[in-house]
Amino acid sequence: MPDTAYSPLSDEELLLRYRSADLLARDELSVRYFRSRRFHLSKAAPSLVGVLDDWTFNEVFFNAYLAAESSFRFGEGRFISFFQVILGHEVAKEADKVIKESSSRQWVYFDKPDPEDGHYYLHDIIPDGSSLNDPKAFSIYAETLLELGKLPKGIKPEAVVVSTMLSDGYSLEEAASFLGLVPSNARMMAYRFRKWAKKVIAEVKSDKAMAKLELALSKI
Known part of the structure; x- marks a missing residue:
């Protein structure tokens, strides 16, 4: 995202503006965090980097961000620290689920697609x-x-x-x-x-x- 009037604002300032119904401030903050998602992962759960595939991690990241965005309380620390704590918990939960599913899965059968059914796989x-x-x-x-x-x-x-x-x-x-x-x-x-x-x-x-x-x- 190119620099805008919102770019110099802190995370907390952007969040405060969003809670005052400034949707552009929310876009600035969410994009700022999403573009740095790998950095946040390395800080929140360094031992789990690479455990989740890109699709799963992006979804976990998105959910963690929404949770932090809605529950952060001003005056109780920095938003980035609060978010990274939530992200760490969510990544750990998802990684544990992936590991358990992988170890417990024995025989999974999916019907072979019919090449003449008109569908594309x-x-x-x-x-x-x-x-x-x-x-x-x-x-x-x-x-x-x-x-x-x-x-x-x-x-x-x-x-x-x-x-x-x-x-x-x-x-x-x-x-x-x-x-x-x-x-x-x-x-x-x-x-x-x-x-x-x-x-x-x-x-x-x-x-x-x-x-x-x-x-x-x-x-x-």
């Missing part, structure tokens, strides 16, 4: 599973579905544009402005897009794991 467009954690890789899949008119119900074309612009380094405010949306609507579109992406990627990864297991069993 992630591995049809992005065959290299090693790139699935890269948001830009999923953007390619989403853009292809958009061009084919095959986006799932609940995912608007604008959501693909917003998420692609975010993965390309644009701010949420810039993406919203480009599409003529208010930032809150763009934020919700990005959230729903991430939720859809995580579901699709999880199913593909489980499907690939099952294929490897079936191959191993066939050799016994």
